[in-house]
Amino acid sequence: MRKELLLLSAGAVFVLAACEAPEPPPEPVEEAPAEAVAADPSERLQFPFPVRVTEHRDGDDLVSAGLNVADLTGTAPAPADPEAPSAAELRRLAVHANWQGIGTLSPAAGLGGLLDGLPEVPGHEFHAFLTLPDASQPFRVALQLPDSFDADAACLVVSPASGSRGTYGAIAVAAPWAFERGCAVAYTDKAAGTDIFDFSDGTGTDLAGRRVESGEAELGLAFAPLEEPAATVGMRHAHSGDQPEADWGQHVLAAAAFGLDVIDSVLDAELDADSVRVLGFALSNGGNAVLRAAEIDDSGLLDAVVAVSPNITPLGQPALFDYASLAALYQPCLLADADFLDEVPMGQSPMDVMGQARCQSLAEAGLLDEPSPSAARDVLTEAGFDDAALSQSAVNIALDLWRSVLVTYASSYLQRGPFDMPCGFALEAAEATAAQRQAWWGSHSGIAPGNGIEIVDTMADGNDSTFAGLKCLRELVDGNGPESDSLHAALRATQASAVLPDIPVVVVHGRDDGLIPVAFSSRPYVTMARNNGARIAYWEVEQSQHFDALLAVPGFAGEYVPILPYGWQAMDHILAVLDDAAELGEDWHIQPQPPEPGEPLEIEHLGLE
DSSP states (O other): OOGGGSTTSTTOSOEESSSSOOSSOOOOOOOOGGGOOOHHHHHHOOOSSOOEEEEEOSSOOTTTTTOOHHHHHSSOOOOSSTTSOOHHHHHHHHHHHHHHHHOOOSGGGTBTTTBSSOOOOOEEEEEEEEEOTTOSSOEEEEEEEETTOOGGGOEEEEEEOSTTOOTTTTHHHHHHHHHHTTOEEEEEOTTOSSOOEETTTTEEEOTTSOEEETTOOTTOOSOOOOOOOOSBEEOHHHHSSSOGGGGHHHHHHHHHHHHHHHHHHHOOSOOOTTSSEEEEEEETHHHHHHHHHHHTOTTOOOSEEEEESOOOOBTTSOOHHHHHHHHHHHHHHHTTOHHHHHHSTTOOTTHHHHHHHHHHHHHHTTSOSSSOHHHHHHHHHHHTOOHHHHTTHHHHHHTTHHHHHHHHHHHHHTTOOTTSOGGGEEEEOTTOOHHHHHHHHHHOOSSSSBTTBEEEETTOOSSSTTHHHHHHHHHHHHOOSHHHHHHHHHHHHTOBOOOOOSSEEEEEEETTOSSSOTTTTHHHHHHHHHHTTOEEEEEEETTOOSOGGGTTSTTTTTTOOOSHHHHHHHHHHHHHHHTTSSOOOOOEEEOOOOOOTTSOOOGGGGTOO
């Protein structure tokens, strides 16, 4: 094993969530019989910090928590007592929420064609809190170790969550591929996640995701800011004060090291320093994290990386906050063009009325010469948005994506707490029910709004109520004062070097991605990495956008293909490269043919021949 990198090493860079490690090391936390701890893993673990171990079989499993396809595509599984869900019920909610949020089990995404269903994979899970040396709050790491783990061809897939999601935020990405090949999977929430602190009653979440009052969590809370009681909630990505995005690469290496240490501890197999393949594989923000982990991986922990639709910012390119704040202001104005609105997914009335109001607001603020969609398009085109990215404008506006991202990231970059967020924003849960609060860890996405948590915009006014707040957020980019200086310093800390070790890397991205456009992210990153000598290939997929979960929505079915199957194909290719059975190859411009609406996606539709 790679002992020089593991958490138990004398020179480890990762520290415990608690101030002091207990002596002797505590036994793993044992739950109710439904979550029984297997004797062998418990006896062999030798960590100097608490590790929660659970067993999953007999109606439960690692891939779907025992939920079948109908369950995963239906409504969330209700706990027996919604105001007091068990740890097992919270886990089931989390698995359900992340399958629905990231993947989609529909014919358009391959059900009935590529997939007949999901495998049932029994095994164990190992969860822990870790904290980086300069951080004030811990982050979560987890390992899923299947019974089918193949010690003779040992493989660990490390898959950080996409977006701001929790520990299981990459389960739909990594688990279907990894477990079929006998691999284990290590996860991390990247110090974002769904560990919401509720100031109304002073509760946070423990290692099992249950709500616990401050001071009463035996193993500590995942996130516990010190503020006064209020209707406000604290969300770790926005309010930890640590600016976690700058450290996403470190979180990935920590998760991989934790996973290797668990495997080393609980298995009888003789595993030497080079016998476990460690593969980074993740989507969106997770794709950023695995690439940046590779960039700082000086000790050779990672053997290969596949990054899908990565939110990556190479030097010289605008960061997501930069282009998102521009798009949030100007994209609504595009929807005032009735012809454009008819052509784009999710375009519908009364978006045209909203668009006209935004055009007028922009003109009155001196941000457009005239209140017209064509003038707004000129601004966006000059900034680098192309037609493919702009085709998703109605999606971004309908789902309130830009504002959700900006409010969270602005607070994170400026290291603000829940009560002093930039531009007068706040996150409140005054109307959240007790059942919603208890389920937050399992059901939330890690950003607002949703599940009873709302964005409070104190600048909201008039027919175009979000304009003033969004304009304020954009001024953080364009301004010259102390806040703008701090924002730009934070953005620089998240930039990627594109200097990679000598490992094979594949970047996969959808041509029609409207959230992370290829022109700002993957294309320039791959070019820069290749100029720096990287072994990297780029697969760009026509008729694919950012959200596989939308493929069953009218306007998407029959027009787009999912991006995840290309990630799985890239992982197969990476294995062949590592086995010297294939060359990494040239860049690949893939032209799929989506199936007709309602028809199952088949392999021939993907254009992979």
